[in-house]
Amino acid sequence: MQDDPHPRHSTGRSDGIPPSLQRRQLDEVFSQVYEELRRLAGAVRRNDPGANVSSTTLVHEAWLKLKDSPHLADTSVPHFKAIAARAMRQVLVDAARRRVAQKRGGKDDAIQITLDESIGLASSSDAELIELDRAIDKLALMNSRQAQVVECRFFGGLNVVEAATLLSVSESVIERDWRAAKAWLASALRPAAGS
Amino acid sequence: MDSTRWSRVQEIFLQAIELSEAERDAFVRSACGDDAELAGEVRAMLAADRRQTSLLDRGLLSLAYEMVGTFNDSISSREFGPYRLIKVLGEGGMGVVWLAERSDAGNRVAIKFLPHAALPKQYGTSEFPACAFYAGASNV
Structure with missing residues (x-):
């Protein structure tokens, strides 16, 4: 509910991440993955989103780039993906926060107003993404595995089989978790609609 | 919402999505009894599930x-x-x-x-x- 001061930069919630990795090492892995994903996301080109490329691509590219790094020597692919999912979430939420802050502060000259309000398009997804991030935290309090399922599948691009392996549950559990969690999150983002 | 309540909400939701659209409302009504808040939660989820327009449905x-x-x-x-x-x-x-x-x-x-x-x-x-x-x- 309340603003969270980037708790996922630390590795406080270590679900799905091997305990064999020491905390400091994990922090290093996380920040390495974070930087790589931010770079990759920043390089997404105009035509990619329409090309139906999944987030798997970003995570996979990050893996190819980082797999030989000494920090990742003990990390299996599924665990890498779990870390990458969290890092991806953080990259996007951080970007959304920056963008919101930018809009509120300083640069509200004519250009800025033009960018935000012209030709009747809906506002961008910044606010919705920040809300989603908070709603996932709330979901984690209701059912932590479901929050992980959302994180892995949406932000990490894990498929049902991979998520089931990572979280040690059956595929049907993942499918149910995903559907229920997604519906609840979507309704939490639009509380006034649909009832 | 606490986890017990959430379990109840999703249990009803998961049963409801197995039914046809036409059957869902009556099912939700009977499953929720006079707990209007519970029914509201489930209905909002069913609507979102039908819409598929949240951020999560986007690539x-x-x-x-x-x-x-x-x-x-x-x-x-x-x-x-x-x-x-x-x-x-x-x-x-x-x-x-x-x-x-x-x-x-x-x-x-x-x-x-x-x-x-x-x-x-x-x-x-x-x-x-x-x-x-x-x-x-x-x-x-």
Whole structure:
């Protein structure tokens, strides 16, 4: 509910991440993955989103780039993906926060107003993404595995089989978790609609 | 919502989605009894499940593109029709605004390029970036 001061930069919630990795090492892995994903996301080109490329691509590219790094020597692919999912979430939420802050502060000259309000398009997804991030935290309090399922599948691009392996549950559990969690999150983002 | 309550909500939700649309409402009503809040939660979830229009139904890549992607790389040449693109005036969630000059007439305009992620689907496959012209840019 309340603003969270980037708790996922630390590795406080270590679900799905091997305990064999020491905390400091994990922090290093996380920040390495974070930087790589931010770079990759920043390089997404105009035509990619329409090309139906999944987030798997970003995570996979990050893996190819980082797999030989000494920090990742003990990390299996599924665990890498779990870390990458969290890092991806953080990259996007951080970007959304920056963008919101930018809009509120300083640069509200004519250009800025033009960018935000012209030709009747809906506002961008910044606010919705920040809300989603908070709603996932709330979901984690209701059912932590479901929050992980959302994180892995949406932000990490894990498929049902991979998520089931990572979280040690059956595929049907993942499918149910995903559907229920997604519906609840979507309704939490639009509380006034649909009832 | 606490986890016990959440278990109850999703239990009813998961049963309801196995039914046809026509049967769902009656099922929710009977499953929730006089707990109107419970029924409201389940109905909101069913509606969201039907709509499939939240961020989570969108590809992550389009979101990544919108949040941190590079708009400028879409402009491969510095020409846009009769306009020569001079410099980026501003960049934000909804696109990039370029200062441009008409090569023949010499008048300056601002051209805004929109990210595809911000466009309705039917425009998303267009060869060219959508754009809007602002004629009042001569004083920029």
